[in-house]
Structure formats: structure tokens, C-alpha cells
Amino acid sequence: MNSGVSVENIRRNGALYVAESRIRQMSKWKGIITLVAVGNPLFYLVAIGIGIGILVTENSGTSGTGGVEYIVFIAPALLANTALLGAMDETVFPVMEGFKWRKMFYAINSTPITGPQIALGVFIAALVRVAFSVFLYWIFLVAFGVLSFQDSWMAMVVAMYGGAAFGALMMGVVAGVKKDDYFLTVLGRLVITPLFLFSGTFFPLTNMPIYLQPIGWISPLWHTTELGRYFGYGQEISGSMLSIHFLFLTAMLVAGIKIANIRFTNRLLK
Amino acid sequence: MRSAVEIADARANKPGHQLYAGRARAIIERASIALRSSTWVPIATGFIEPVLYLLAFGYGMGALIGDISTSAGAIDYTVFIAPGLLATSAMNGAIYDSTWNVFFKLNESKLYQGMLATPLGPLDVALGEIIWALFRGLSYSIAFMLITAPLGLVPSWSALLAIPAAVLIAFGFASFGMAITSYFKTYQQMGLINIALLPMFLFSGSLYPISVYPDWLEFTIKLLPTWHGIELIRDIWFGVIDFSSFSHLSYFIVMIVLGLFFTTRRLRDLFMR
Amino acid sequence: MPESLISARGLTKKFGDFTAVDGIDFDVAKGESFGLLGPNGAGKSTTMRIIAATSRRTSGTISILGRDPEEHGPQVRAHLGVVPQQDNLDTELTVTENLYIYGRYFGLSKKFVNKKVEELLAFAQLEEKKDVKVEALSGGMKRRLTIARALVSEPDILMLDEPTTGLDPQARHILWDRLFRLKEDGVTLIITTHFMDEAEQLCDRLVVMDKGKIMAEGSPAELIKEYSTREVLEVRFGSDRNKEVAPILREMCDRIEELPDRILLYVEDGELLLEAIAAKKLHPNTSLVRRSSLEDVFLRLTGRSLIE
Ligand SMILES: Nc1ncnc2c1ncn2[C@@H]1O[C@H](COP(=O)(O)OP(=O)(O)OP(=O)(O)O)[C@@H](O)[C@H]1O
Numbered sequence: 001m002n003s004g005v006s007v008e009n010i011r012r013n014g015a016l017y018v019a020e021s022r023i024r025q026m027s028k029w030k031g032i033i034t035l036v037a038v039g040n041p042l043f044y045l046v047a048i049g050i051g052i053g054i055l056v057t058e059n060s061g062t063s064g065t066g067g068v069e070y071i072v073f074i075a076p077a078l079l080a081n082t083a084l085l086g087a088m089d090e091t092v093f094p095v096m097e098g099f100k101w102r103k104m105f106y107a108i109n110s111t112p113i114t115g116p117q118i119a120l121g122v123f124i125a126a127l128v129r130v131a132f133s134v135f136l137y138w139i140f141l142v143a144f145g146v147l148s149f150q151d152s153w154m155a156m157v158v159a160m161y162g163g164a165a166f167g168a169l170m171m172g173v174v175a176g177v178k179k180d181d182y183f184l185t186v187l188g189r190l191v192i193t194p195l196f197l198f199s200g201t202f203f204p205l206t207n208m209p210i211y212l213q214p215i216g217w218i219s220p221l222w223h224t225t226e227l228g229r230y231f232g233y234g235q236e237i238s239g240s241m242l243s244i245h246f247l248f249l250t251a252m253l254v255a256g257i258k259i260a261n262i263r264f265t266n267r268l269l270k
Numbered sequence: 271m272r273s274a275v276e277i278a279d280a281r282a283n284k285p286g287h288q289l290y291a292g293r294a295r296a297i298i299e300r301a302s303i304a305l306r307s308s309t310w311v312p313i314a315t316g317f318i319e320p321v322l323y324l325l326a327f328g329y330g331m332g333a334l335i336g337d338i339s340t341s342a343g344a345i346d347y348t349v350f351i352a353p354g355l356l357a358t359s360a361m362n363g364a365i366y367d368s369t370w371n372v373f374f375k376l377n378e379s380k381l382y383q384g385m386l387a388t389p390l391g392p393l394d395v396a397l398g399e400i401i402w403a404l405f406r407g408l409s410y411s412i413a414f415m416l417i418t419a420p421l422g423l424v425p426s427w428s429a430l431l432a433i434p435a436a437v438l439i440a441f442g443f444a445s446f447g448m449a450i451t452s453y454f455k456t457y458q459q460m461g462l463i464n465i466a467l468l469p470m471f472l473f474s475g476s477l478y479p480i481s482v483y484p485d486w487l488e489f490t491i492k493l494l495p496t497w498h499g500i501e502l503i504r505d506i507w508f509g510v511i512d513f514s515s516f517s518h519l520s521y522f523i524v525m526i527v528l529g530l531f532f533t534t535r536r537l538r539d540l541f542m543r
Numbered sequence: 544m545p546e547s548l549i550s551a552r553g554l555t556k557k558f559g560d561f562t563a564v565d566g567i568d569f570d571v572a573k574g575e576s577f578g579l580l581g582p583n584g585a586g587k588s589t590t591m592r593i594i595a596a597t598s599r600r601t602s603g604t605i606s607i608l609g610r611d612p613e614e615h616g617p618q619v620r621a622h623l624g625v626v627p628q629q630d631n632l633d634t635e636l637t638v639t640e641n642l643y644i645y646g647r648y649f650g651l652s653k654k655f656v657n658k659k660v661e662e663l664l665a666f667a668q669l670e671e672k673k674d675v676k677v678e679a680l681s682g683g684m685k686r687r688l689t690i691a692r693a694l695v696s697e698p699d700i701l702m703l704d705e706p707t708t709g710l711d712p713q714a715r716h717i718l719w720d721r722l723f724r725l726k727e728d729g730v731t732l733i734i735t736t737h738f739m740d741e742a743e744q745l746c747d748r749l750v751v752m753d754k755g756k757i758m759a760e761g762s763p764a765e766l767i768k769e770y771s772t773r774e775v776l777e778v779r780f781g782s783d784r785n786k787e788v789a790p791i792l793r794e795m796c797d798r799i800e801e802l803p804d805r806i807l808l809y810v811e812d813g814e815l816l817l818e819a820i821a822a823k824k825l826h827p828n829t830s831l832v833r834r835s836s837l838e839d840v841f842l843r844l845t846g847r848s849l850i851e
């Protein structure tokens with residue numbers, strides 16, 4: 001019997017089908033996504049980079065920011081932040097929606113597409129969004145002369161890598177969320193905001209009292225930002241620290257995917 | 271015992287009886303009942319955000335920036351941002367309550383539809399919801415004071431007046447926020463609110479004096495409610511009350527009146543189609 | 544004619560260019576039970592909302608207890624208990640709290656409302672669920688709660704928009720029984736429904752609406768008399784043969800309705816017709832003679848398959 005549906009194809013490309021449908025959905029909001037991708041960091045860059053930059057320069061010149069202008073100092077951090085927030089948006093909401101709000105993962109799962117394939121599909125779509133946002137923002141930083149075109153493209157790549165790691169982790173975490181009453185609020189207040197503020201984004205992490213620094217150490221934003229500063233404008237970082245940053249993000253990526261696969265499979269079986 | 275009909279008839283000749291049944295407190299009562307069984311985590315963690323900003327910017331940024339020169343003299347950076355963050359959290363809280371919360375009740379749970387099928391009017395609903403949100407704003411402001419005072423960031427007792435001022439500011443934002451929310455139909459549109467608010471907050475001088483800007487930008491910012499809110503709280507905090515403080519105050523009074531007017535009209539139009 | 548409680552003339556409601564209610568006239572007397580029937584989109588709910596002072600008419604007049612709902616919305620609404628087509632219960636509250644706070648919206652005292660809540664919990668048979676959040680109720684329970692909620696202010700006009708949709712047969716009959724008792728107490732009922740048996744049971748008088756207009760008006764018995772015959776013969780020949788025999792049958796009765804699965808033949812005496820059909824050697828697979836019902840009136844007035 002030829003029904004036009006090839007089980008083989010679905011088995012092979014299931015994740016791509018899921019990704020495609022996610023991207024189609026996203027493209028409905030491309031105006032808003034672009035606005036967020038550019039607007040959000042742009043505002044931070046201008047308001048804080050220039051506004052606070054003036055005060056910093058007046059007070060301590062470039063001594064507090066490793067010898068570069070303040071705006072250059074925060075640019076890789078904002079790039080990393082764009083990547084992580086984009087990754088979060090495209091994993092947290094789709095996974096919540098898929099399992100809880102609209103439950104379409106269960107519908108998808110009733111075709112031959114498996115749980116891990118759905119997870120992978122959502123993840124791929126999130127990477128597309130991250131790549132898009134980061135690229136746009138990087139172009140913008142280059143156009144304004146904050147970063148140099150030839151020497152900073154690797155900063156863009158590490159930002160994407162950090163986004164991937166954080167996205168994978170979020171998928172793993174959210175796939176286990178059963179009650180959403182206040183999950184999003186708590187996530188925002190107790191995870192996202194502290195990470196944003198205590199990850200050496202706007203000032204070197206070492207400016208913090210030592211008891212607050214561990215927040216940065218476990219923050220993917222800090223690791224991504226530090227790599228971004230190294231690749232973006234050549235901040236000095238020891239080889240061992242560089243490997244630690246990479247290993248941290250890689251561990252997060254792998255663990256996130258593993259957990260997501262297990263949880264997607266188990267939850268869809270119920 | 272008066273019946274529902276007698277109660278309604280008693281108001282029949284009052285001006286505005288179509289819009290206001292004089293029972294905003296029924297809405298507040300409903301909210302307080304709902305609170306009993308709601309989860310405390312999101313409420314209890316609400317005050318944490320401004321404290322985090324205070325810690326991060328106070329410690330981290332203070333080292334880079336040093337003192338700030340203001341009309342009250344040169345002051346430590348952490349002291350400088352404290353009132354700005356109080357104002358910001360009051361405004362943010364009010365906006366959250368009057369946008370996302372209201373959006374849900376308008377579009378998902380159809381709660382207001384049920385309320386407005388009774389003799390209640392749109393102004394009862396608007397006032398009740400907003401006043402309830404202000405209770406929350408009030409408790410956050412008090413919590414903020416309790417945290418900042420021991421850190422030596424509150425210069426004098428008169429700074430306590432910043433608490434009612436924060437509530438007033440929240441009132442202004444909440445009454446406008448509700449009117450604006452009534453125009454939105456999807457979550458994505460709601461996302462626009464956040465995008466529009468970010469620059470208002472970032473540029474309005476909570477983290478540094480806006481005198482660093484070029485004149486045209488400074489002028490534009492001075493039109494925004496966020497700037498007036500931050501300035502009002504800052505004036506009170508540092509005890510430099512002058513003519514401009516009153517202009518900030520009047521700004522919010524006008525905002526409240528206009529906001530309530532628009533919200534009431536919008537609710538009426540939405541539910542009397 | 545007894546004094547009319549609600550009176551509408553040329554009532555019209557437009558949404559943009561679309562006319563949902565198209566110049567209808569009707570009166571409802573005090574203590575009467577008045578029904579609105581009609582297919583989906585006929586304008587029933589829209590009419591209900593205008594009466595309930597939660598929708599503005601485009602033109603025409605309406606008065607409720609001598610008042611214009613647009614001028615005296617709160618006073619009119621104070622008389623009403625409203626059961627909307629779609630439940631809009633307060634999902635953040637429990638069953639008891641829902642009833643309680645609704646009474647408070649009317650300005651009633653705590654003492655009165657608390658007493659009333661007990662009564663209504665029994666009415667809705669939700670005593671066991673009284674401290675459960677509304678979200679955790681079944682669809683039918685929610686419906687019962689919505690109906691109970693409408694009674695908290697002791698309204699003298701009860702507006703029920705498809706009240707029994709989603710109720711099991713037992714709950715439906717219990718509700719009918721309760722509504723009868725309210726009617727005995729002098730409460731005026733305004734009901735929309737898609738169940739013809741419900742309309743026949745509950746309504747003293749009804750109007751059939753279609754496309755915003757009133758097609759017919761009267762008591763159930765009057766409508767049947769006017770728009771249908773005394774008896775109906777239902778025959779089935781199997782879906783293939785139905786088409787074949789229909790033209791022959793058409794000659795033999797007052798009116799015929801071809802439904803997808805059967806043919807309805809309208810006559811004064813069904814048995815007689817059945818014999819005549821048998822005499823023509825047309826043997827239906829099954830046949831049934833019954834009295835005409837509102838169903839038949841409805842089909843005649845609004846049915847798409849209407850063939851005269
Ligand atoms: N708010 C609105 N905006 C636009 N059109 C509307 C609105 N409300 C109702 N309509 C339209 O008016 C017509 C009548 O709707 P109404 O809800 O009164 O029908 P009804 O008779 O109650 O139908 P049902 O049996 O399906 O409940 C429909 O065509 C509907 O689409």
C-alpha cells in the first residue's frame with residue numbers, strides 16, 4: 001500500500017520536520033524577533049555603554065576594564081546575553097507549550113517521530129534563532145566600530161556556542177517542569193536576572209565581593225562572555241582558564257541534551 | 271436586608287452610576303480571597319530584583335564609577351542608585367500587574383466578563399484591580415526600605431515619604447497599563463510592551479544622571495513618566511524638595527486621572543459591544 | 544395580555560456590516576418562561592446579551608421593567624441572573640468562593656451571601672466539591688455551578704443561554720425540575736436551547752430565530768399546529784433507495800423531508816399513509832408513526848433540506 005507517507009523518511013528526518021515547523025512558527029514573529037534581537041542589546045549598549053561609559057572614563061579611565069573602552073568591554077557580554085536569551089526563548093516556551101499548554105508534542109509523538117527527535121528539532125530551531133540574532137547583533141557592533149570585522153568573528157561563534165549550551169540545559173530543565181504556576185517567574189527572578197547581573201557583564205567579576213563571585217563561576221553567561229572578550233578584542237586570559245570556559249560550556253551542552261532526551265522520552269511515554 | 275435591586279436602585283440618580291457602582295472593594299475582596307490559595311513564591315520573590323540590581327551595580331559599578339555629583343552634592347554611587355531602583359521596582363511591579371495579569375483575565379479566563387454581568391461597572395473593576403496591585407507595590411517598597419536602611423543607604427527619616435510616593439507612581443503606571451493592555455490580543459503583542467519599556471527604563475536615569483546625554487535626548491527623556499518617577503523618589507530620598515518635585519507629582523496625578531478615564535472607557539467598550 | 548416585563552421593537556444589532564439581529568419584536572410577560580430557538584448563528588446569544596445590558600443595540604428599542612438597559616444598566620442587571628453560553632467562572636477560586644464573591648459583586652451582605660451559598664451548593668449538588676478549585680470540576684459540574692451562581696442574587700429574571708449543554712440526562716431533568724419551581728415562585732425565565740424536548744418542557748412561549756429574524760412565535764402547541772401536521776411517518780429504505788422512492792412518496796402526503804438517513808412524511812394520519820405505501824409495494828426497511836414535535840417545526844422553519 002502506498003499512502004505517500006514514508007515511515008523510513010520520518011524516522012530519518014523527524015527532527016528536521018519538527019525544526020521546520022518551529023521555524024515556520026517563528027517566522028510569523030520575525031518582526032518582533034528582529035526587534036528584540038537588535039533592540040534589546042542596542043538599548044543596553046547605548047544606555048549603559050555610552051551613558052555609564054562616560055562616568056567610568058571620567059573616574060577611572062580604562063584601568064578598570066582591562067585597558068579597553070567601557071563600551072568595548074561590555075560588547076562581548078551583550079553579544080553573549082543575546083545568544084543566551086534567544087536560546088532560552090526558543091526552548092522554554094516551545095517545550096512548555098508542547099508538553100503543557102497546547103500539548104502538541106503528544107500529537108507529534110503519535111506519528112513515528114520519537115521524543116529525542118522532537119527535542120532535537122526544537123533545539124535546531126532554537127540554534128537558528130540564536131545564530132540569526134547573534135549575527136545581526138555582531139554586524140551591528142562592527143558597523144558602529146565597537147568590534148573589528150576581521151578579528152572578532154570568533155566572538156560571534158563562541159556566543160552561539162554558549163547559546164547552544166544554555167539552550168540545551170533549558171530544554172532538559174523545562175522538560176521536567178510539571179507545574180508552571182510560577183516556574184517562569186522564578187526562572188526570571190532567581191536565575192536569569194542574577195546571571196545577567198553577576199556574570200561580569202557590566203564590570204569585571206572580580207569587582208564583586210568574593211562570596212558573590214561563585215554565581216559567575218557557574219553562569220554560562222560568564223564563561224561565554226570571557227571567551228567573547230578573548231576572541232572579540234584580545235583580553236588576556238590564561239590557557240587553562242580558556243579551557244575551563246570551553247569545558248564548562250561543553251559539559252552543559254552534553255548534559256542538557258542527555259537530560260532532554262531522557263525526559264522527552266519518558267514524558268511522552270506516559 | 272437590602273436586595274440586589276434596592277442596592278442598585280439607590281444609586282440610580284448618582285452621576286456616573288453606569289460606570290461605577292461604588293463597590294471597588296468587592297474586587298479587592300475577590301483578590302484577597304484568590305491570594306489565600308495562590309502560590310506565595312512569585313509574590314515573595316518580587317522584591318528581590320531591585321535588591322539584586324543594587325548589589326550588582328552598587329558593588330561592581332561603584333568601583334568603576336566612584337562618586338556621582340548631584341544637586342545634593344557628591345554622593346556614593348550605591349547611594350545614588352538606591353532611590354532610582356525603588357522607583358523602578360514600583361513602576362515595574364505596577365506594569366506587571368496591570369498588563370500580564372490583566373491580559374490573562376481579559377482574554378483567557380474571561381473574568382471581567384463575569385463581573386460586568388452584575389451591577390458592577392467598569393470603573394469598579396479598574397479601580398479594584400489597580401488598588402489591589404498597589405498593596406503589592408506598597409509591600410515591596412517597604413521591603414526595599416527595610417533592606418537598604420541597614421546598609422546605610424537611606425539618608426534620613428523623611429526618606430520614608432518615598433514609600434507613599436512610590437505607591438502614587440505605581441498608581442499612575444497601573445491605570446495606564448490597563449488601558450493599553452485592553453488593546454492587545456496575543457501574547458506576542460504583549461511582548462511589545464516589554465520592548466517599549468526597556469529603553470524607557472534604561473535611559474531614564476536610574477543608573478546615572480541624564481545630564482550625560484545630548485540636549486535633544488535629555489529633553490525627550492524628560493517627557494517620559496519613568497524619568498519623573500525616578501526624579502520624584504530621588505528628590506524625596508535626598509530631601510531636595512523644590513518646584514520640580516511638584517511638577518513630577520502633578521505629572522502622576524494627571525497620569526492617574528487620564529489612565530482611569532481611558533481604562534474605564536475601554537472596559538465599557540469591550541464589554542458593552 | 545398581562546403586563547410585559549421585557550419589550551423589544553425593531554431590535555437590531557450589527558457587528559460592522561454584518562447584521563446579527565435584524566429588527567426583531569417580542570414581549571415577555573412577568574412570570575413567563577420564554578424560549579429562543581434557532582440554528583447556530585441565528586442571533587440568540589446576541590439577543591440575550593442585549594437584554595442583559597452587556598451589549599449595545601444598533602437600533603430599535605428595548606425596555607426591561609420599563610427601563611432602557613443602556614440608560615440603567617446596573618439597575619437592570621440587578622434584576623438578572625445570567626448564565627452565559629460559555630462558563631466564565633473564576634478559575635482562581637473554589638466552588639464556594641465563586642458563589643460567595645458573585646453575591647458580593649451585587650453588594651449583598653456577607654451574612655446573606657453565606658447563607659445563600661449553602662443553599663446553592665445543595666441546589667447544584669456540589670456540596671462534596673465545595674472547597675475544590677473550579678479548574679478541577681468536570682464540564683457538567685462547572686455548568687451547574689454557573690447556573691447556581693446566577694441565582695445568588697435572587698434574581699427575578701433568569702437568563703439561561705443553553706443551560707443544559709454538557710449536562711448528563713439526570714442533571715438535565717433535575718435542572719428542569721428546579722427551573723419549574725423557580726417559575727412557580729414567579730421568576731421569569733428566558734432560555735435558549737438546541738434541545739427541542741427541553742423547549743417543549745420548559746417554555747410557555749417561544750420564538751424561532753434564523754439569520755437574525757424571528758420566523759415564528761407561539762406556544763409549543765400552537766407552533767406545532769401551525770407549522771406541522773398532527774402526525775409524522777418516518778420511513779427508511781436504505782440510503783440508495785431513499786432517493787428513488789422520494790418522488791413517489793411526495794405525491795402521497797402534505798409535506799416531505801428527506802434527511803440523509805430517512806424520510807419524514809407529514810400527514811394527519813400516519814397509519815393510513817403507511818398502508819397506502821405498502822399497497823404500492825414499497826416496503827420500507829423500518830417505519831415509525833409519531834406525533835409532530837417542535838423538532839418538525841424547527842426543521843420546517845430553518846432546515847436546509849426543506850422541500851415543499
Ligand atoms: N462580538 C461579535 N463580533 C462579530 N460578530 C459577532 C459577535 N458576536 C456574535 N457575532 C455574530 O453574530 C451572529 C449571531 O451570533 P450569536 O452568538 O448570537 O448566535 P447564536 O444564535 O447564539 O448561535 P449558537 O447557537 O451557535 O450559540 C453570528 O454570525 C456571529 O458570528
Ligand SMILES: [Mg+2]
Pocket residue numbers: 587588589628704
Ligand atoms: Mg449562542
